[in-house]
Amino acid sequence: MEPESPSRRRLLKRLALGASMTTVALARSPQARAAELPLLSPAAPEAKAVYYTEDAAKDTRAPKGATCASCGLYQGANGSSQGPCQLFPGRDVKAKGWCSSWAPQI
């Protein structure tokens, strides 16, 4: 067996690094990418219009057990702390949040 040349060794290292970086990029789940959306601010006009709160337990308007995580418009993964909402494209909402547009999951 021939000894590897330094340039071949460098090439093999680069290929291995490229393959591992590709694996890491592909392994990221859609939920992880969704978690990168900016959070909806409760102070935003569109949030205020539907009384959005980041913690349903602290808002007396929220029916018992109604949270974003149990809402039909919530698109976050099960067990996620935040996720997208169909009502607020491009923004995440807190899983334990709530707004007056809450709808039961079907």
Ligand code: SF4
């Ligand atoms: S529509 Fe549902 S998921 Fe979206 S903010 Fe309101 S309660 Fe949360």
